[in-house]
Amino acid sequence: MSVPRFWRKIPQRYNLIGTQCTSCSRTFYPPRSFCPDCRRSGETVPYQFQGKGEVVTYTVIRSASDAFAQQTPFVLAIIRLDEGPRVTAQIVVENVNEARIGMRVRSVFRRIGAEGDSGAIYYGTKFVPDVPYIDA
Amino acid sequence: MTGIITYGAYIPRYRIKLEEIARVWGDNAQDITGGLGVREKSLPDLDEDTATIAVEAARFALARRTIDPEQIGAVYVGSESHPYAVKPTACTVGEAIGATPVMTAADYEFACKAGTAGIQACMGLVGAGMVPYGLAIGSDVAQGAPSDALEYTAAAGGAAFLIGQDDPIATIHRTASFTTDTPDFWRREGQNYPRHGGRFTGDPGYFKHVEGAANLMFEQTGKTAKDYDYAVFHQPNAKFPQRVAKTLGFTPEQIKPGLVVPTLGNTYSGASMIGLAATLDVAKPGDRVFVTSFGSGAGADSFDIEVTDAIESEAFRRSAAPTVRQLLANPIYVDYALYARHKGKIVMQ
Numbered sequence: 001m002s003v004p005r006f007w008r009k010i011p012q013r014y015n016l017i018g019t020q021c022t023s024c025s026r027t028f029y030p031p032r033s034f035c036p037d038c039r040r041s042g043e044t045v046p047y048q049f050q051g052k053g054e055v056v057t058y059t060v061i062r063s064a065s066d067a068f069a070q071q072t073p074f075v076l077a078i079i080r081l082d083e084g085p086r087v088t089a090q091i092v093v094e095n096v097n098e099a100r101i102g103m104r105v106r107s108v109f110r111r112i113g114a115e116g117d118s119g120a121i122y123y124g125t126k127f128v129p130d131v132p133y134i135d136a
Numbered sequence: 137m138t139g140i141i142t143y144g145a146y147i148p149r150y151r152i153k154l155e156e157i158a159r160v161w162g163d164n165a166q167d168i169t170g171g172l173g174v175r176e177k178s179l180p181d182l183d184e185d186t187a188t189i190a191v192e193a194a195r196f197a198l199a200r201r202t203i204d205p206e207q208i209g210a211v212y213v214g215s216e217s218h219p220y221a222v223k224p225t226a227c228t229v230g231e232a233i234g235a236t237p238v239m240t241a242a243d244y245e246f247a248c249k250a251g252t253a254g255i256q257a258c259m260g261l262v263g264a265g266m267v268p269y270g271l272a273i274g275s276d277v278a279q280g281a282p283s284d285a286l287e288y289t290a291a292a293g294g295a296a297f298l299i300g301q302d303d304p305i306a307t308i309h310r311t312a313s314f315t316t317d318t319p320d321f322w323r324r325e326g327q328n329y330p331r332h333g334g335r336f337t338g339d340p341g342y343f344k345h346v347e348g349a350a351n352l353m354f355e356q357t358g359k360t361a362k363d364y365d366y367a368v369f370h371q372p373n374a375k376f377p378q379r380v381a382k383t384l385g386f387t388p389e390q391i392k393p394g395l396v397v398p399t400l401g402n403t404y405s406g407a408s409m410i411g412l413a414a415t416l417d418v419a420k421p422g423d424r425v426f427v428t429s430f431g432s433g434a435g436a437d438s439f440d441i442e443v444t445d446a447i448e449s450e451a452f453r454r455s456a457a458p459t460v461r462q463l464l465a466n467p468i469y470v471d472y473a474l475y476a477r478h479k480g481k482i483v484m485q
């Protein structure tokens with residue numbers, strides 16, 4: 001990933017900002033400037049997703065490119081956000097065997113990768129199991 | 137009055153017990169944990185660093201109160217472990233909470249008190265009417281060289297405080313600082329791990345400065361330890377804050393809610409701020425909180441804080457983000473090998 005390519009996508013990567021059609025309310029992530037349902041009558045505006053959703057399917061990555069090699073094994077999933085769109089993202093779990101289809105997840109801010117020891121560090125959105133915090 | 141509008145803390149889920157570190161280096165575990173008063177410490181996940189911890193703490197703060205992020209005119213992140221040597225963590229945080237681009241931002245460094253220095257800067261900006269809100273964060277993934285004494289306590293965590301004047305949950309009545317040029321802890325450019333003057337630096341470093349700032353505050357306010365409900369001190373271990381609290385006249389009960397180091401470790405810039413967050417987690421309207429941070433090099437910042445009715449109002453949703461106690465619960469324990477991997481101590485080819 002190049003620095004300019006990452007740079008352009010910072011708002012959507014950091015804050016799950018997509019778009020919403022002003023006529024039918026459908027939401028899009030990644031953002032779309034045009035609603036396929038409403039065609040020309042559908043204008044879209046920026047929309048921030050709440051960051052909660054459900055795992056539709058997932059795979060365990062055990063061998064990855066250099067930028068991600070330090071993090072293997074990890075879970076890569078397709079998540080259906082509660083507002084509708086599907087996103088592909090990493091799920092951070094203690095053990096990759098914890099991943100389940102239908103699992104409730106919430107978004108967190110994590111390091112996505114880095115270009116070696118001297119290059120840019122990329123941050124973005126990952127997901128963790130959406131379990132309530134307990135006192136003891 | 138200028139004060140705390142909302143706050144949030146974040147602690148990674150991973151922990152290592154000090155006895156596991158002692159096992160690897162052949163130290164006596166009981167001597168270590170007994171001497172420090174620390175049983176275990178936090179460490180970051182593989183993809184967590186000072187910036188991600190700062191963002192999570194800031195987002196938890198904003199989850200507790202409805203604030204237009206564009207009204208946040210300043211973001212300061214204090215840390216001694218910023219991910220970049222040159223490129224501000226504060227910009228990443230500002231972007232991740234939607235406060236950019238109309239804001240000022242900078243990273244602060246002052247060993248363990250860089251975060252409270254950020255609170256003071258925000259108090260000045262807010263008090264002068266230059267910005268509606270300022271966000272001050274202390275966040276660290278503290279580094280200790282393998283087998284160095286610091287390795288037993290260097291931990292990961294952070295806390296964020298939104299400073300403003302509009303209905304604060306806690307008023308900051310006053311702040312007082314005490315600073316000198318003291319070489320008790322340092323890290324030179326390009327070095328991976330900090331160095332320190334050894335175990336004799338407590339008196340000319342921590343105690344001289346914490347007592348200096350605290351006594352300055354007592355002089356300026358005419359108050360004593362008895363006038364406070366709670367006190368929070370920088371906590372590089374459990375012994376130092378307990379000793380300084382006693383010297384200043386505070387009781388063990390007053391420092392109890394904010395003394396989180398036994399199961400957290402020393403989160404450096406996050407330490408006194410997480411202690412304050414843990415205290416606000418249990419505080420009631422009218423409670424008076426005394427806070428003194430410490431940063432080697434060396435200096436201390438004292439704060440005289442009074443909790444207001446707003447902490448129990450509908451505008452503030454304390455339960456919308458986890459308490460420090462909840463962040464400390466249910467940890468994932470790792471052995472030294474996994475710890476070394478998480479901390480990047482294993483050099484990959």
Ligand SMILES: [Zn+2]
Binds near residue numbers: 021022024036039
């Ligand atoms: Zn539409």
